[in-house]
Amino acid sequence: MNVTGHTRRPASIRDVATAAGVSYQTVSRVINGHPSVKPTTRDRVLAAIDELGFRRNATALALASGRSRAVTVLTANTTHYGYASILQGIEEAARAASYAVGIGVLESADEAAVTAEVQRAADAGGGLVVIAYDPAGVRALSAVPSELPVVGVVETPASPPGGDRPWVWTDDREAAYQATRHLLSLGHETVHYVAIPSSTRRTSARTSGWQQALKEAGAPEPRPVQGSWGPAGGHAAGLELARNPAVTAILCGNDDLALGVLRALHEAGRSVPGDVSVAGFDDAPHSAYLTPSLTTVRLDFTGLGRAAFALLHGVVEEDAQIAPHPVSVPELVVRESSGPPPAGA
Amino acid sequence: MNVTGHTRRPASIRDVATAAGVSYQTVSRVINGHPSVKPTTRDRVLAAIDELGFRRNATALALASGRSRAVTVLTANTTHYGYASILQGIEEAARAASYAVGIGVLESADEAAVTAEVQRAADAGGGLVVIAYDPAGVRALSAVPSELPVVGVVETPASPPGGDRPWVWTDDREAAYQATRHLLSLGHETVHYVAIPSSTRRTSARTSGWQQALKEAGAPEPRPVQGSWGPAGGHAAGLELARNPAVTAILCGNDDLALGVLRALHEAGRSVPGDVSVAGFDDAPHSAYLTPSLTTVRLDFTGLGRAAFALLHGVVEEDAQIAPHPVSVPELVVRESSGPPPAGA
DNA sequence: GCCAGGATTGTGACCGGTCACATCAGGGAC
């Protein structure tokens, strides 16, 4: 160990080579596990590595070899439950594969801003995971130059916006379908829907799952109420729906929205689930502890993140490339916020 | 523009040099804004850069110059509101300074695991921001080799665990003090406290602010109840406190904990704020929409993250180094969950 | 005892930038 106290620069393979009395190439072979190195030599090199505290310089490796063992996650948001959990899943898997994880936030959906951010991510080297749940993400995914390895986390599997890029998704359609069926099965005549902003102009997967369930049941299909991502949007939407006494069941695009809806119904003097049933989406950590606790559909975002990384890893390392597939089966979690419609309805 | 469709490797400064009919060094001068380049030459080079779509290779830059324009954030968590917001703030500021942002999650507080993660972060090059709100983070901060630029986001300013490293903090002590005073001023005899896990064995800043307020008011000081980070811990603590009819006011270490406490009180049949007042900490986005809405202390985590980056930036670029300072003045937000104690108490 | 061939090891060039220094021209002072 070095005890001089000098802030010397870290040892390079040439330092190790000198210490072990071999050439730098032999050191390179040892750290790369090349087979044809005599065991005694290898031991000598390993001892030198250990003594000098040598660590392979990631920057030099990236420059010389092109491989960079890094992922950059491009996302419009890092704090919302779903996004944060996907990020966490990616980080987890990346760490296990000893990949570095970078993040880039798409603050605006503006074309120029998105392109700039994609460029920055490309500069970082390595692969990309783009969370394309919103317009900014979708735009980013399609702005990624074709020579870059990228995986999209998308909302809908059909004709993904990123073209022929590999992607992963959760089955949002199925999840919305299940939640809607649940509410209908309780006896509600129909189910209203408060939507999250869609990733594209087309109908979102969540919306279409809801529509399908209504159609199958022959229930009237009310116009979806547009919400935002957070509770504030849900609150506004909830106030609007509360004015209509015919509304007895509300499905929300996510749990935050549902929280706002619950609050709005409370303010309007309508009880949940007595007067109105509410269901959310995502099963955020706080949903089980609300009063009333929230019926919702659980999605495995962390697993989704892990799958996204696994897919990217497969692409980058040119191993068997895993076919894109939905990684989580959505699971309906029935809690207090849903129940039969009021007797009079 | 290139229209061959070939996946050619990106242009280097030598490609640009050839295209502009100058040496690579001149190109380097142009992209670095060196003064002594003849305007006509500069224009020629800029035109070539534009035509070839040249972008400076960040990896090569880092290797050759040592500077890397990157920050790695080391944190035990990415999903909790406070952590996620700090990360967001760092990313925001870093993006503005065109720094790359990396993250490393400290999954375990185990010494070896933490050291390994710090090593990985060091390998990424650039500076470090360590969120030291918990044992893992504190350990990581002190495990950072002294030659690495690092900023700690710590709980308590006094004798920071990272030694002489620069740091930023929120004034948690003041925040807890304010919240406790608020509850006492409503007429409660004393205030109970549900604690988040402390970053060290010592009394946390939040705990000591609470204690100080009680002491000043001559109120009895109950033993703090230990919680975890999430609502589940708050729920358990809440059930325990609900058994004691003398409890009329509860301060919680964060809003998630408070949510669990609210739920537990509801289950125990005690009304909020009629029987018991509850206050949280952090002002998470959902807190305003709970029923009852949550009285809490707002902390500017995003600003804290920005400040952490600014400080690091100052250290790395060797500009005027900003002295560490609390960036946010905690702000008490009074909502429905706090009120006077029941008349009989 | 001599040679083919695999196992081991070393050398030089390169990745794409930067840095330190050399070179070359032009212009003012004498």
Add this chain to the structure above:
DNA sequence: GTCCCTGATGTGACCGGTCACAATCCTGGC
């Protein structure tokens, strides 16, 4: 007209690894 200095530009080495190829050692087969 010469000298010196400064502005503009080019050359070579280097950052710390990798890659392709050359060189050397050792062993078995004949």
